[in-house]
Each structure stands twice: as structure tokens, then as C-alpha cells.
Amino acid sequence: MTRNLRCRAIAVGAAVALALTACGSGGESPDTTANADGLEKTTIKVGALPIPDSVSLYIANAKGYFKEEGLTVEPVTITGGAAAIPQVENGSLDISMTNYVSTFSAVEAGKKIKLVADMYQAAENNFNIMVPKDSPINAVADLKGKTILVNNLRNVATLAVTTQLKVAGLTENDVKFAEKPFPEMGNAIASGQADAGWITEPFITATQSQLGFRKLADTMTGETENLPIAGWMATEEWAQKHPKTLAAFQRAISKAQALASSDRKEVEAMVPTYTKITPEVASVITLGTYPSELNADRLQKVADLMLEYKYLEKPIDVKSIIVAPPAAG
Structure with missing residues (x-):
């Protein structure tokens, strides 16, 4: 996984x-x-x-x-x-x-x-879409037109996120995926390089405790449970x-x-x-x-x-x- x-x-x-x-x-x-x-x-x-x-x-x-x-x-x-x-x-x-x-x-x-x-x-909750605490994005549907960081393109990250986009009425073509290693995602999102990230542990805990990030969605639900x-x-x-x-x-x-x-x-x-x-x-x-x-x-x-x-x-x-x-x- x-x-x-x-x-x-x-x-x-x-x-x-x-x-x-x-x-x-x-x-x-x-x-x-x-x-x-x-x-x-x-x-x-x-x-x-x-x-x-x-x-x-x-x-x-x-x-x-x-x-x-x-x-x-x-x-x-x-x-x-x-x-x-x-x-x-x-x-x-x-x-x-x-x-x-x-x-x-x-x-x-x-x-x-x-x-x-x-x-x-x-x-549950060990592969989440995370956003900054003050982000205007409050639902998966709000990701339309936004940039989402993943560790690898066309792999489990993008597949998992795409299943959640589908539930929200979106497709992978409605967002932009960009690659970034997990250790770099938090700072990249905080500095405005992207709007959200598909993040796993221990970086979920790290971004929450140090940057105040919040969970937008658990990507391991529904089809990916x-x-x-x-x-x-x-x-x-x-x-x-x-x-x-x-x-x-x-x-x-x-x-x-x-x-x-x-x-x-x-x-x-x-x-x-x-x-x-x-x-x-x-x-x-x-x-x-x-x-x-x-x-x-x-x-x-x-x-x-x-x-x-x-x-x-x-x-x-x-x-x-x-x-x-x-x-x-």
C-alpha cells in the first residue's frame, strides 16, 4: 500500500x-x-x-x-x-x-x-487529502480547478483521489495532479505551490501538529475501503x-x-x-x-x-x- x-x-x-x-x-x-x-x-x-x-x-x-x-x-x-x-x-x-x-x-x-x-x-484516516487550516476548500467538490500534490502520478495516490472525485461529481480531468515527495508536501502547500495534498502517515500527524492542516477527505472509503x-x-x-x-x-x-x-x-x-x-x-x-x-x-x-x-x-x-x-x- x-x-x-x-x-x-x-x-x-x-x-x-x-x-x-x-x-x-x-x-x-x-x-x-x-x-x-x-x-x-x-x-x-x-x-x-x-x-x-x-x-x-x-x-x-x-x-x-x-x-x-x-x-x-x-x-x-x-x-x-x-x-x-x-x-x-x-x-x-x-x-x-x-x-x-x-x-x-x-x-x-x-x-x-x-x-x-x-x-x-x-x-481509516491513514491516506487523507489535507488542506491548510484557513483554506477555502471545504469539500471535495471544491477541488475543481485546484492543484493536488501526490507522491507519484498514475499510481495509488491518484487512483485513490480520483475515486473521491467521482463521488463528488468530478473526474481527474477537473483537477491538476502534481508530484512532490511526502516530506516536502506540507511546506509546498503552505507556501501556495498547491491547494491540497494526498498525505500519508507520519506526515498527516506532522502537518496537523506543526502546520495546522486539516483533513478534507479520507481517500480509503467507499470503493477503496x-x-x-x-x-x-x-x-x-x-x-x-x-x-x-x-x-x-x-x-x-x-x-x-x-x-x-x-x-x-x-x-x-x-x-x-x-x-x-x-x-x-x-x-x-x-x-x-x-x-x-x-x-x-x-x-x-x-x-x-x-x-x-x-x-x-x-x-x-x-x-x-x-x-x-x-x-x-
Whole structure:
């Protein structure tokens, strides 16, 4: 979520920005000899954004879930899910975070990408359209002719906003979308460069507390309620070549997702260790949910929305790009 969830200034926001603009190094991920469990690789590089969405990767490392599976996982900071596709294709990453809109667009373009695990699903008020406190814009219909900042064009941001425009009787052609990284949105809007922004956490909390911004609309309602945002991907070739390694990753990440979904305190404790989000901010931000199962029916909703709003030219059967998790027991 994908969320091109989910590169995500302000006293709070400025500190967070450092984490969200960092980049990881590439380099070939080395093959290792099979271990006692028969894993094809025992050390893998996994791309992730330093945001709350990817917390299960760090929980699984800290709790020893990967180690229990015979895996050493090296997190690599990426700049976005779409940007990571070339890195998994050239082998500098084994697995990476991705948002589902980018993934389905890539699949339609012929990329041989597989979804291997779920990560993040939207909840109420963690992807909002925000405006300055003194803005004359008081309803979505008032956005006609206005400029809305999004982190990426033709991705989950614009798709989510467009669903809300539709409810208000508008289309995407009635507004102007402009790209701006999340850390820069608050100041850009406050200085008059745009009228509104599609903002996620922790920047919702930051712009509210430091700039007095207010919520115009929650974009994860109606057609986008509980929208799946982000997951983990690998290339089809990698998945076929490393089935035991992939299964080990899936088991460990699912265990971490289950913990994240059942105990917010675990998320709050972990997020400050790999981002610049402070414990104080981590304790108050609005979080989505962390599904432990990659459910084709839920993900099909994203692909169908993309088709409806012309982000895809033809239907995609999501089941065809999911690598099933290993059987329990």
C-alpha cells in the first residue's frame, strides 16, 4: 500500500524526511551453499522503504524468525516499489517491497513479477487529502480547478483521489495532479505551490501538529475501503529457482505480520529503529493493517479498480501472479 507506497518540513516531518529519502546500495546478492534445510540461498537482500508499512521485515529479523528458517536477511533501503523492479530483475535484490498498483501496471507491461507475501492494507484516516487550516476548500467538490500534490502520478495516490472525485461529481480531468515527495508536501502547500495534498502517515500527524492542516477527505472509503496497498515481490525466475528459500521467507514474514497485526506496541517499538520516526510520533500515528495472508480476492479489488479508471487496458487475473505460501505443518 503499495501502500508507489507504501518514498514516504516541519519539526516532526523534517526528521522523518531523512529516512524516507535515503537510498540503499545495490550489488549482486551472493548465492550461498545450501544449508541443512536445503535452502537454495541462505543470505538474501530484501528491498524496503523505511516506513511503517514494512515493519514486519524488521520484526522478523529482530525476533529471529528468519534465523529460525535458516535465513540471513539483509534489508536494503529503496526509493519506491516501482523503482525496485529493475533491482529485482538484475539480481541486486532478491525480494522487494512493492505497491500493488505499480505491480499490476508492470505485469501488464510484460514484467515477469510475482507477489510472494502481503504487507500493508489501508485503514481509516491513514491516506487523507489535507488542506491548510484557513483554506477555502471545504469539500471535495471544491477541488475543481485546484492543484493536488501526490507522491507519484498514475499510481495509488491518484487512483485513490480520483475515486473521491467521482463521488463528488468530478473526474481527474477537473483537477491538476502534481508530484512532490511526502516530506516536502506540507511546506509546498503552505507556501501556495498547491491547494491540497494526498498525505500519508507520519506526515498527516506532522502537518496537523506543526502546520495546522486539516483533513478534507479520507481517500480509503467507499470503493477503496480497506484497499490493499503494498506487498513483497520477486521475479518469476527467482521464485522458480529458489522455492525453498522463498518458502522460508514466506513463513517468517507471515509470522511477523501476525505479530504486527495483533500487537501495536510491537510496531511502535520497532518503527523508530529503522526510520527517523520518533517513539513519540510512532505512538500516535494512524496505522493500516498487516495481513498475514496474500489473498487473491482482496488484491483483485485493486486490479479491478485500475481497470475501471483506465490504469489498465485489460483485466488482470491476480491469482496468476501470486506464489502460494507453503502448506502448513
